[in-house]
Amino acid sequence: EELVNECGTCDDESCVDCEFFVPGWSDTERCGDGQDNDGNGQADEGCDCSFGSTQACFLGAPNSRRIGACLDGSQTCIDRDAPYWGPCEGGVLPSEEVCDGKDNDCNGCVDDTTCDIALTCPVEDTITPLREYALDGSLVFAETDRVSSWRWNVVAPDDSGTTGPADPNAMRTTFYVDVSGDYRIQLELVIDGETFECEWILHA
Incomplete structure (x- = not known):
């Protein structure tokens, strides 16, 4: 059965996928992916890097990265004597789903909520x-x-x-x-x- 609201449609399968979205956090940090794997608000902490280099990074749930409205930020390797990855800055993290034609919570589904008014927000x-x-x-x-x-x-x-x-x-x-x-x-x-x-x- 297809479910319809003013913002779009989804079938049973896609709606179930949205409802049971798995964030993808882990107990340990993995180096080299620019991701906050363990959910402590830092990306690649404790990982080696080359002073002055930069990489894309993301502080949201791993399975939300580059999904929907979510965008990477960037971080720079700082401290010449003992290099480490600095803070992840910029980017767009998951937010509460609103009826704007975007996947705000970055779970792979657009406007998977009860919508009465549809906005068209650029990403x-x-x-x-x-x-x-x-x-x-x-x-x-x-x-x-x-x-x-x-x-x-x-x-x-x-x-x-x-x-x-x-x-x-x-x-x-x-x-x-x-x-x-x-x-x-x-x-x-x-x-x-x-x-x-x-x-x-x-x-x-």
Whole structure:
């Protein structure tokens, strides 16, 4: 039997897979995979590395890595005298499933929840630095007459001087991308009195 909601469909098999998703944690850390295997919030801790080298890393459940909305971060080998892997920074970890057309909890199933309103949130986007990036709320939710408020926020790289969206409360606005790096785009909108959130990464 096929189960249907406004956000999509799933058959019995895929729904069971979502319900019984296995995170994949282990009791010990495995070196060389950039993964937090033992769930202690560190990737490849205690593992040898070459000073100054970098690798992709992920702090979420191993079986969620590169699934759905989840993206790798990066870490650098630090301390020249006694090299070790530094903190895993950036990336996107599993989050609570919301009705936005994405697999937020990274279990391999999109919108596997009861959905009344469907958003269309990008997973990621790219841009060349030193130009304006357009933010358009109507691309996230087309029925704009049902939206009572918009609120944009941009979390920029540490070395950025951007001031964020020109008008953070407008449906359409822009912000200036001044340096290379990852910008976290966040939109909060109120639809029919209920608050929804959308977030994606802009790579510059």
